[in-house]
Amino acid sequence: MILSQEHDMIRDALRAFAQERLAPNAARWDKEHHFPKEELQELAALGAFGVAVPEALGGAGMDYVSLALVLEEIAAGDGGTSTIISVNNCPVCSIAMMYANDRQKEQWLRPLAQGAMLGAFCLTEPHTGSDAAALRTTAARDGDDYVINGVKQFITSGKYADMAIVLAVTDKAAGKKGISAFWVPTSTPGYVVAGLEQKMGQHSSDTAQILFENCRIPAENLIGAEGQGYKIALSGLEGGRIGIAAQAVGMARAAYEAALSYARDRESFGKPIFEHQAVQFRLADMATQIEAARQLIRHAASMKDAGLPCLKEAAMAKLFASEMAERVCSDAIQVHGGYGYVSDFPVERIYRDVRVCQIYEGTSDIQKLLIARAL
Numbered sequence: 001m002i003l004s005q006e007h008d009m010i011r012d013a014l015r016a017f018a019q020e021r022l023a024p025n026a027a028r029w030d031k032e033h034h035f036p037k038e039e040l041q042e043l044a045a046l047g048a049f050g051v052a053v054p055e056a057l058g059g060a061g062m063d064y065v066s067l068a069l070v071l072e073e074i075a076a077g078d079g080g081t082s083t084i085i086s087v088n089n090c091p092v093c094s095i096a097m098m099y100a101n102d103r104q105k106e107q108w109l110r111p112l113a114q115g116a117m118l119g120a121f122c123l124t125e126p127h128t129g130s131d132a133a134a135l136r137t138t139a140a141r142d143g144d145d146y147v148i149n150g151v152k153q154f155i156t157s158g159k160y161a162d163m164a165i166v167l168a169v170t171d172k173a174a175g176k177k178g179i180s181a182f183w184v185p186t187s188t189p190g191y192v193v194a195g196l197e198q199k200m201g202q203h204s205s206d207t208a209q210i211l212f213e214n215c216r217i218p219a220e221n222l223i224g225a226e227g228q229g230y231k232i233a234l235s236g237l238e239g240g241r242i243g244i245a246a247q248a249v250g251m252a253r254a255a256y257e258a259a260l261s262y263a264r265d266r267e268s269f270g271k272p273i274f275e276h277q278a279v280q281f282r283l284a285d286m287a288t289q290i291e292a293a294r295q296l297i298r299h300a301a302s303m304k305d306a307g308l309p310c311l312k313e314a315a316m317a318k319l320f321a322s323e324m325a326e327r328v329c330s331d332a333i334q335v336h337g338g339y340g341y342v343s344d345f346p347v348e349r350i351y352r353d354v355r356v357c358q359i360y361e362g363t364s365d366i367q368k369l370l371i372a373r374a375l
């Protein structure tokens with residue numbers, strides 16, 4: 001896919017920001033588990049919180065191809081920051097665009113798209129991730145309110161978010177059709193951050209377990225209709241998977257660029273290691289794999305922009321990009337030799353950061369299941 005001039009401009013602006021404000025800090029944030037509050041505000045000013053949200057609703061008014069470009073660039077700077085931005089765009093803002101009513105759009109989507117608020121998506125639970133319909137959190141109607149009880153697991157921005165989209169059972173007997181989606185401000189009594197995960201990577205992004213303890217919200221916070229929640233969640237994940245794929249490409253690219261630069265610098269047997277064909281071929285494979293993933297992502301994103309269903313294409317992009325990214329990051333370590341295994345060079349951190357792309361917003365096996373269904 002050939003990018004438009006507008007796309008080039010967005011990519012260049014985000015690349016400049018990410019290389020100047022994220023990449024130089026990423027190693028420190030990794031060590032200190034630092035949440036990049038200040039840089040997120042700068043990203044908000046660049047329109048990164050609601051890239052595909054119309055300007056009239058507070059967003060940047062761009063498209064999903066642009067969102068993929070934005071996420072690739074942010075991820076090339078810092079993986080954890082890209083996850084925070086990715087979740088805020090999709091599923092949070094994308095669900096709001098598709099299913100929120102006008103009042104909710106004004107009240108919640110606008111600040112989320114502007115970056116005045118940060119969003120989280122609460123679907124996964126301790127006992128169920130892939131089998132999303134098996135969730136146990138309940139939302140019981142009580143007069144003009146719903147009262148939510150349950151536990152959510154692995155929630156990106158669970159601690160720092162202002163607003164969460166929460167999936168809960170409103171009618172157990174109805175199975176998948178008994179799940180509903182709600183807006184829950186995280187300041188609501190009963191929204192409890194039970195703990196933060198100690199993760200392998202992406203330390204700049206918080207991943208929380210959230211308890212809902214008699215968390216009472218007004219009935220008007222229901223998104224769409226009662227029983228529509230499962231469909232809402234799955235449709236939000238469609239765009240989310242394009243975003244995760246773009247993050248994987250960004251991280252793989254950062255590792256590849258580090259390896260290329262190292263290979264031109266480091267000498268063995270009397271010449272830069274780049275001049276050894278074994279190293280050149282490894283780098284050529286890495287560059288090709290990254291480009292192939294990028295094209296799958298742009299294809300899925302352009303289908304979404306055209307209003308076409310793209311569940312299969314989004315799943316293919318996420319599957320290919322996330323698996324490719326682990327291989328490429330591993331190869332980047334190999335090019336660095338022993339230096340790749342220690343934290344003096346960025347590839348050790350990026351390898352840890354990228355691994356989760358094969359897991360969150362649907363494991364590789366779930367992507368294969370979705371692809372197989374569409375064959």
Ligand SMILES: CC(C)(COP(=O)(O)OP(=O)(O)OC[C@H]1O[C@@H](n2cnc3c(N)ncnc32)[C@H](O)[C@@H]1OP(=O)(O)O)[C@@H](O)C(=O)NCCC(=O)NCCSC(=O)CCS(=O)O
Nearest residue numbers: 121123124129130132154155156231234235238311361362
């Ligand atoms: C494993 C699954 C794929 C199983 O899915 P199902 O077979 O149970 O679902 P379906 O019957 O196919 O669909 C139900 C319903 O939704 C509609 N649907 C599905 N996809 C879309 C879409 N893309 N757009 C619009 N509508 C859609 C479908 O038509 C059905 O509607 P009707 O009943 O026909 O009206 C699934 O469970 C799955 O994907 N599992 C993985 C879940 C996952 O990715 N979890 C990770 C979430 S991330 C998280 O929670 C951590 C927080 S983070 O910070 O992100």
